[in-house]
Structures are given as structure tokens and as C-alpha cells.
Amino acid sequence: MRTTSTDSGDSGASGHGGGDAADTAGDETRLAREAASQLDQLDEQSQRSTLSTAPGEDRLNVPSMSALGWARWIWRQLTSMRVALILLFLLSLAAIPGSVIPQTDVDSVKVEEFKQKHDVISPVYEKLQLFDVYTSVWFSAIYILLFVSLAGCIVPRTWQFVGQLRGRPPRAPRRLHRMPAYTTWHTGAEPDAVLGRASKLLGKRRFRVQRDGDAVASEKGYLREAGNLVFHVALIVLLLAFAAGQLWKSEGGKLIIQGDGFSNTLTQYDDFKSGSLFDTSDLDSFGFTLDRFHATYEESGPEKGTARDFRADVSYWKGADGKERQSTIEVNHPLEAGDTKVYLNGNGYAPVVSVKDGEGRTAYRGPVPFLPQDGNLTSSGVVKVTDYRNAKGFKDQLGFQGFFVPTFGGSGSGSMFSQSPSLKYPVLFLTAYHGELGYESVYQLDTEPMKQFKGKDGRPLAKKILPGESMKLPDGKASLKFEGVRKWAQFQIVHQVGNGWALGGAIAAIAGLAGSLFVQRRRVWVRAVAGPDGRTVVEMAGLGRSESARLPEELGDLAFALQSDAPPVHEDDATDAAPDAAEDADAAGAGETEKTEDADGTGTGGADQSPAPEVPPSRAPTPPGKTTQDSPQDGAEASPRGERQ
Amino acid sequence: MNIAAATNESLAEISNYLIYSAMAVYTLAFGAHIAEWVFGSRSKVARTAAALSGKGEKESGDAAAPAVKVREGGSTSVLERPKVVVRSSAGRRGDLPDGPGAAGGDEQGDLYGRIAVSLTTLAFLLHVAGVLARALSVQRAPWGNMYEFSTAFSMVAVGGYLGFLVAKKNVRWIGLPLVTTVLLDLGLAVTVLYTESDQLVPALHSYWLWIHVSLAICCGALFYLGFVATVLYLFRDRYEVKLMDGGKPGGFATSVLERLPSSTSLDKFAYRINAAVFPVWTFTIVAGAIWAGDAWGRYWGWDPKEVWSFITWVAYACYLHARATAGWKGRKAAYLALLAFACFLFNYYGVNIIFNGKHSYGGV
């Protein structure tokens, strides 16, 4: 942004001028600025192009102008890094209540419980949408603003990046030795030949190279910016995919008794909910039959009874007249059909009963699913008989209510609770009512309008029956026979679109992040000019986005590679060994460089001609193999500001 | 079956013994580190102040950080052959030298420091063996409950630290805080969080357990190292600012902080770790979402664990942004990093204990 928008000229509305923008985006900016200040006036243009396209910060200098101006100002604020930062922070704060307060979307039962327990605060919570945090107005507002900001940030940065790709690597600064990494040597090779070699070398290492007068400019690591852009774009894709998934979602449950089937139409669901844009015609066409359900449980040890494995063998079909196929559904392996997935998420037992009415006619026969109440599958359930005639031949209705346990503890245990989830000693405990059945769920019996059968002793009739046994009712020939047990499994059928997009977005985001965090954008310059002694002075310098140890290393490698074509002249080492002499040599070298440039007509002359007071004693030259030590003065000298960052 | 169960039980027992032995050796390492710091306090190098006042003589090669050195600060490094001058633009403070390390150049201190590192290595091997034995006893990835998370977590943290040491990074200063927290972590694990070795509930039967959970543990352990560096950065930064403003920090602070790396180095270390781990953390969340998609029929459902992963992720993103934003880098960014790590920890322990969402298999 800095590079592109400074020239827009609406100085009233924005603080986007170089000065303001320059103290913004990260180490690299400061570095670049530092480097930039070392450049020639003529290099103004290129120094402006820092190594980052991070947007600049606008100062909060509130403008005094028109509506359009205001709009622009607000837009600038919104797309600034500072506001992005604040929005990100708000987003994480806003997500917290949803983990503390039960959420309707996650567990509506818990929400109801909470509301009953906290009747004072609940209405307030409800007003504040605290039971639906992630779809609430305020949460949405934050992330929508964030994504608007993101879009407003990506677009200009993309243009700017394209511009950088189109442009040439910025020209070599005049005083290369002021760059963060620098090396120099004298060689016998011709400057032209050295530069030619350097271009080739850099090109081979995938730098973008630009030969320019007595220097070669090159740049590499555009992947960083590209990765950053890919990452942020991928976030948008991810968000859209997630939103689409929510809007077109449908989700329902179905309990299927072993041997029974399901086909995917609305009426077949036990319960069903869908997103606001869902249409029943979106339901994928498929169906399946539960052939067998397997469950294995821990048989011993402290976690006895804990489920180890569940598996449903199914035959399924897809499409209009799809062929029937076999498959299994396991806890982590749903069945897939189009955008729909079928998950296994529960199981239990369905006692098979037959009921004879008062006249001895079979009034009901079939399996009745009982719902598990504990880990050992102690289950409760209801048998409803709507088509019943009592001993006198009058129409009536029956309701049985009770428990089923797959493993009874034995009559001596005194417990009605199951001892194991496996089917070892199945027992059914029932009491019976007659009268009018309500229309509530098949798992509940409203006993209010009904009358309980009484035993001979006048106490409510209750009986424990084993498979094959019957429970007689005091009403003619009426009885209930416990014929056997079948298993059932609970399935969740989820239709969700955009999963592929979400996954793609996520993968792109990670790849982009890796590129943006692990790649460093850096520039390398090589200058070769003829020295006064007839030898060529080669200078190389590197500038990175951040001060990474890898940059000097890379520069060293490059210099080493270049030296095979431009071998250093060795007599110099003697002089270089003495730091003070080296300083002089270095300063002299810098002077020479400038002179040459002046000769080219590109220098500014004047002030730059007296490097002595400000050119640091870089102390570069040391005999190879010897580690030079820190010199505090050096650093202090390099940047006398002593600022805090 | 019974024989197998018996072997498993004895393996689990062996695992426990190994973990206890590791704790014993970590305790010795802790003592050695303390000795290192105590002996190190004998040396009185006020190099920071010296560097700031510009009167410091050249330091002879850092005891704790020898050779390679392409640090900033106008220092010269000798890379293979060509000499590269490295110049910092980070201002005067960017040029402060790193401290000499806990031993402070004291020979005896250094000896204790080396002993501490050796002991830590030994403890680490026992620790790894303990985790492996646990894995064999349960015949699955050894991170199915909080006890197992905790042991694996500190194992990876120590592994990361030793890895940095092997790579010749200047990280010995992490030793004491790390060993301290490892002891705390293992202590909690074997007491409060202990769970008998056992199988997993079906929902955890998936190869994603290997990918998602092991990555989460690695991220946490590395983030932890970044966290330590950030905390030390904040102290060291305050110390440097005080010196720079002409103040005189207390004797204890001087003694300890003087021996740490410079604030710039600490900050950079923390940033590198956090930045490098962030994409892995992103992947961890994505892997978790894929797994959730398979296991529960939705890849994202705002379960408390998911919410806190998201919060942690956004907090780290915030930190990365802050480092690139004027007026936010430095201390403010560091506070964000601390906050982000606090979110991570909360997600790790708090969520398992306090909330019961789908992830509540914690087994406490």
C-alpha cells in the first residue's frame, strides 16, 4: 500500500504519506527504511518499494471533510492492520461465552435445563443471544467486519504484489556496505565479466535479476507475499464454505431395528432440522437396511462394560434405481451418499412382545425399542397397544411401561439395573395401564388419563418376565408375551454442502501460511567496479525482510560461488588483517565506489563525498577462519538513536 | 487373553516406574541447574550496562554461545570463506550482547550446567521409555487421557529443548524453567490426573488420534518453549530499558537477567518458535475438524474444546499481526503471546476439567 497509494494525493483524508506509513509494518519496514535512507536521491522510487506489502497505518487524525471523505477515512481505518488486530482480538473474546453457556445448536437439552435452573438471568441471556453465540448479531458483526476488512486488505495488496512482480528488482543502493549483510573483495577479473557471472549465478538460484550499470540487482522469495495472500484468500473461502454448509444443512436422526430399513425422505426421520436455505428436494436419494449390528464390550477389569467397538452391517442403494450393495458403518466411518453422510451414534435393545387382548386375539406384535439409561444399557420404554378390546369386547387402549435389562443381576441382587451391556440374562419389568393413549412420543407414556391394572392384592400390577414368559392382565384372556430381543442402532443422517471447499480452503491456508512464514523475501546486489590499482572491487550486499541469520549465510554462499569466477586477490589479506587498516581500506573502497558513480552522473556528490564521519568501521576483513568478536561501538555507531521499539 | 492382560498390566507398571525414575532424575537436574545459577552469580559481568555506555571492552567469545555467531550488532562472522559483515538496524538495543548463560562464565557453574544437561538427557530417555511402555501396555497411541497427555507433553517439551541444544542453539537458559515445569507437570500427572492404562472409547479409535493429538501435544510443548522465552523477554526488556534510562536495577535482577540472552534474541527466539508452530497448529485444528467430521457428523460444532482451539488460534494470529503493526510490536505483542499460550493451556486442562463437551474423555 505504501508503495502504491502515496501518490494518490488526497492528503487531507489520509496520513498515508511516506513518513506516517514508514513507521508501521514490522521490523522489515524499519530495516527497509534504514536501507532506503542510504540510497541515492535518484533511487527514491525504488527505495519506496519496501519488501512488504503490508498496509500502512493511518494516524487517527480525524478529518474535517465531506461524506465521501468520511467514507474513505472509515474504509481506511477498517482495512488497517490496527483495526484488523482489534477485530481479531474481539473475535476471540466473543467466542468465549459460547464455551461457558450452553448453546442451543450444540445441546438444546442443556439449554432448557439451564433456563429452568437460572430463571432470573436466562431472559437476559436470551436477549443478548447468549444461547446462540455463534449465530448472534454481535458475533456475526465482528466476523463480517473482519472479513470485509480482510477483503479490503487483500485487493490492494494483490495489485501491489502484481506490480512488484512486473517491475524490476530495485536498483543497487549506492553504499552497499550499509546493508545488513555485506562482503567485498578485490579480484583480477574484469568488472563486466564479474557482473555477467553474477547475473548467471543469481539467475540459477532463482533470483529475479536486473543488470543495471555497474551493478546487478536481484530479488527472491516472492513466495512469502504470495503465500500470505493465498492464506488470507483461503480464509475467505473457508468462511464461505462454512456459511454455505450451515445454510444448506439438514440433519436428522433415525432409529432402526435390526432387519428394518430407511429411505431418505422427510417422513422417515424421527427428528429433523435444517438450515434456512435447505429445501427437501436437496435430500439425496438413497436408502439402507440394517442387516446386523455388532457391539463388543470390555468383559473384565475396572472399565468392564465400556464399549470397545460398534459396527453396523448394512445393505444400501444410491440414486434412482441403484443396485444394492453391502457396507459397514462404524463410529469413525460413516456411509456416504452424495453430500449426505450416515453416522452411527447409538444402539440399544428392542424387546419383541406380543399382546393378546381380552378376547384372546393378537392385538399387537413386534419389537419395541427401549432407550438406554446407563452404560450397561439398562433401558426404559413403553409398549402401546391402540387396537385393543377388553374382555367385554369394548374398544380400549393399553400402555405398558417399564425397564429392560440385558443382564439381570439375579433376584438376590435387589437391583433392577443391568450388570452388563451384553445380552446375557435379559429381563423385562413392566406395569400396565389402560385408557386413552396420548399422542406424545413413542418412548413416553402419559399415565394421567389412564388407569393402572391392579393385582389380586390390590397393589399395582408389576411383573418381571424372561423371554418366553408372559404377563397376564386381569382382563379376560389379555396378556403380554416377551418373545425375544432384537438390537437397534441409532443413525444420524447429515446433509452438508461445501465440505470439499472447506477442506480445500484449509489446505490452501496451511500451504500459504507455510510459504509466508518460512520463506524470506530478500534482495542481493553485486557491484563490480575497477579500482584505482587496476583491480576490480567486488561488493555484495543483502537485505532481508527480517534480520535472519540465513541471509548472511546465503550471501556468503553466493560470494563464495562467485569467487570461483572472480578469485580474490590475495595480497590484500595482509592489509585486511589489521582492523584499522581495513577500516581505511573499506572507507576508501566506499569512496571509490561513489566516485565511480559520480562519474556515471548518478551520484549526488556533496555531502556523500565525506563518508568518514558516518561510515562505520565495518571491520569486515579478517583472515578467513578466524572469528571476529563483537565490538559494541560498531553497533552503537550504526544506529545512534537508541530507540525503543 | 488373560496372559496378554497380565503382560499389559506389568508393562503399565513398568511404565509407572520409569516415569517415577524420570522424575527423580529431573529433580537431580533441577538441583544441578540451581547450582549452576548459584555459582554463576559469582561472576560480575555487567556487559549490558557496559555495552550501553559504550565503554565495554570486547567480550571474549561467549562461554555459553561459542563459534557460529551471526548475531547482530556489527559483529563479523566468518562463514565458510567469504567474510560477511552483518549490520543490525535494530537500534542501539539490537546490539546488546547476549548474556553468558546461567553459569556466567564461572567454571564450576558451567560444570554444574553440563551435569544438569546430562541429567536432563538421562531423565528424558527414561521419560520416553515410560511413555513407550505405556503405549505397549495399551497397544495404542499413548495419549488417550489427561495422564497420558501430560506425560507426552512434557516429554516433547524436553525433547524440543534437547533438540535445540544438539542443533547448537543458544538455549541452555531454558533449562531451569523447563525442568521446573516438567517436574510440576509430571507431579500433577502421577497424582491428580493418574488413570489406569486402558483401552479407548470407540470414538477415539482412529488414525486421526495419532495425527491430531500427537500434533496438538507437540504444538503445546513448543509453544511452551516460546512462552518461556516471552516471559524472560519481558523481564530482560524491562531491565534493559531501566539501564538505558540510567536506572540501576536491583542486585538479584541484575545477576539473573544479566546472564540471559539479550531481549532482542529472546524476542526473536519466541517469535520464530511461535511462527513456526502456528501453521502446524492450524493443521492440528484442521485434522481435528476432519476427524470430528468422521466421528460426529460435523466438522465444526462449537464444542468447548473446538471453541478454545479457535480462540487459541485467533490469539496467535493476533500475536503475529501485532508483530507487524506499529505500536504493537515489542511488549504488547509479547503480552498477546502470553495470552495466547494461556488460552492453549486452558484448552488443554481447563476445558477437559470444567466443561463437559464431546471431548470430555479426559478421565480425571
Ligand code: HEM
Ligand atoms: C480473518 C482474520 C485474519 C487472520 C486469521 C489472519 C492471520 C494472519 C496470520 C497468521 C499472519 C501471519 C503470516 C505472516 O506473517 O505472513 C497474517 C499476516 C498478515 N495479515 Fe492477516 N489475518 C487476518 C486478517 C487480516 C486482515 C483483515 C488484514 C488487513 C488489514 C491482514 C493483513 C495481514 C498482513 C499485511 C500480514 C503480513 C504481516 C507481515 O508483514 O508479516 N490480515 N495474518
